[in-house]
Amino acid sequence: MSRVLHRTLTSAPPVAVRAKGMHIHLQDGTTILDGSGGAAVSCLGHAHPRVVEALSKQAATHAYAATTFFTSEPAEALADLLLEGEPGGLTHAYFVSSGSEGTEAALKLARQYFLEIGQPGRTKFIARRQGYHGNTLGALSAGGNMMRRAPYGPLLSDAFSLVSPCFAYRFRKESETDEAYVRRLADELETEFQRLGPQNVIAFCAETVVGATSGCVTALPGYFPAMRAVCDRHGALLILDEVMCGMGRTGTLHAWEQEGVTPDIQVIAKGLGGGYQPIGGILIAGRVIEALRSGSGSFMHGHTYQAHPVACAAALAVQKVIREDGLLANVVAMGERLEAGLQERFGNHRHVGDIRGRGLFRALEFVADRSTRESFDPALKVHDRVKEAALSRGLAIYPMGGTIDGRRGDHVIVSPAYIAGPGDIDAIIDRLGAAVDAALPP
Numbered sequence: 254m255s256r257v258l259h260r261t262l263t264s265a266p267p268v269a270v271r272a273k274g275m276h277i278h279l280q281d282g283t284t285i286l287d288g289s290g291g292a293a294v295s296c297l298g299h300a301h302p303r304v305v306e307a308l309s310k311q312a313a314t315h316a317y318a319a320t321t322f323f324t325s326e327p328a329e330a331l332a333d334l335l336l337e338g339e340p341g342g343l344t345h346a347y348f349v350s351s352g353s354e355g356t357e358a359a360l361k362l363a364r365q366y367f368l369e370i371g372q373p374g375r376t377k378f379i380a381r382r383q384g385y386h387g388n389t390l391g392a393l394s395a396g397g398n399m400m401r402r403a404p405y406g407p408l409l410s411d412a413f414s415l416v417s418p419c420f421a422y423r424f425r426k427e428s429e430t431d432e433a434y435v436r437r438l439a440d441e442l443e444t445e446f447q448r449l450g451p452q453n454v455i456a457f458c459a460e461t462v463v464g465a466t467s468g469c470v471t472a473l474p475g476y477f478p479a480m481r482a483v484c485d486r487h488g489a490l491l492i493l494d495e496v497m498c499g500m501g502r503t504g505t506l507h508a509w510e511q512e513g514v515t516p517d518i519q520v521i522a523k524g525l526g527g528g529y530q531p532i533g534g535i536l537i538a539g540r541v542i543e544a545l546r547s548g549s550g551s552f553m554h555g556h557t558y559q560a561h562p563v564a565c566a567a568a569l570a571v572q573k574v575i576r577e578d579g580l581l582a583n584v585v586a587m588g589e590r591l592e593a594g595l596q597e598r599f600g601n602h603r604h605v606g607d608i609r610g611r612g613l614f615r616a617l618e619f620v621a622d623r624s625t626r627e628s629f630d631p632a633l634k635v636h637d638r639v640k641e642a643a644l645s646r647g648l649a650i651y652p653m654g655g656t657i658d659g660r661r662g663d664h665v666i667v668s669p670a671y672i673a674g675p676g677d678i679d680a681i682i683d684r685l686g687a688a689v690d691a692a693l694p695p
């Protein structure tokens with residue numbers, strides 16, 4: 254009997270003992286092709302020699318620097334690399350140990366920004382349904398993953414309210430053009446600002462590409478500029494959560510590069526350290542930093558393990574490999590191959606309603622009926638069935654239910670490492686095809 258409290262008490266997951274490149278080896282001798290890097294984490298695959306060397310060296314040289322006293326070379330170098338050229342006006346980085354901690358830091362910094370500039374009345378955040386920003390109570394309050402929120406509803410903060418996501422497959426009306434749908438969403442955000450009192454709103458928070466909650470949902474062209482315009486009109490900040498979709502996953506280092514907007518605060522995590530160490534962070538616009546600099550002079554927040562040197566050394570090595578090996582180009586090329594392969598294999602599958610995503614961040618949404626887009630009975634746990642069928646064929650993919658509203662809908666995410674080659678992509682599609690056919694006979 255395992256004494257670890259696993260995600261389920263009904264069974265213990267298989268024990269992973271070793272991993273290299275695109276493969277994970279289990280204690281029972283099975284080898285699994287890693288088709289999702291966990292939840293889009295392992296962006297360089299496993300045991301990348303340059304990353305392993307960098308983090309081992311840092312652990313041996315100087316494992317921990319208490320940030321109340323010291324900074325460290327890897328933390329400084331990582332911030333310098335990420336902010337080289339001040340992308341989108343982002344000038345500073347703050348490193349923590351997870352995506353949820355990143356969200357907490359973003360929320361607190363946004364609130365502090367308005368204290369610094371003399372607008373203490375701003376106390377409200379607007380976020381979106383069917384998005385996710387983390388599992389700590391603040392981040393969960395900002396999230397719209399109804400399944401994860403439900404048990405903790407009474408503990409969540411009423412500083413947060415939720416508007417609709419931009420999710421065309423599910424929520425654009427049949428008669429509506431893309432432009433009209435975007436306009437409707439911008440009007441909804443404006444109405445929410447008015448309901449709260451525009452002078453009370455701190456920020457609008459959104460995942461640039463929605464990750465696990467709805468399955469790689471990209472916004473329609475013009476959506477983010479329209480949302481940014483509403484924020485700008487009322488002097489509120491834009492917080493983009495790129496924990497899952499950022500750091501190259503969609504083919505550009507930042508997913509917002511493909512959206513025509515820049516955030517005031519950006520949350521990063523999974524692809525930052527690629528799973529080699531727990532690390533997340535926020536990237537911060539110069540104007541936010543300037544407000545702190547000319548105000549209190551410090552960020553009123555902190556964690557024992559912030560900017561951890563070994564974590565920063567691992568992330569620095571990951572980010573260097575992405576740049577030095579030209580991996581963004583591979584994400585684009587392999588992303589196209591993945592998309593084409595998924596379309597070919599599932600484009601006519603009676604139970605695949607939508608194939609979506611960008612770069613090496615793709616999802617299949619399953620439906621009981623393609624013409625009505627009716628989802629399966631949630632009790633069937635179709636997403637789990639596909640996951641299990643894939644695992645038994647030696648493929649790991651990331652499943653989730655509640656795609657539509659936290660209860661209805663099923664999808665799986667395919668998000669292999671940026672080092673994936675054509676053979677890996679083809680093997681993922683082959684095994685996923687067999688798994689879907691087994692779980693959902695055509």
Ligand SMILES: Cc1ncc(COP(=O)(O)O)c(C=O)c1O
Pocket residue numbers: 292351352353354356385386387388460464465494495496497498522533
């Ligand atoms: C978009 C997004 N934000 C935040 C988080 C929270 O990150 P973590 O699980 O590292 O706390 C996640 C994790 O899945 C995520 O996908």
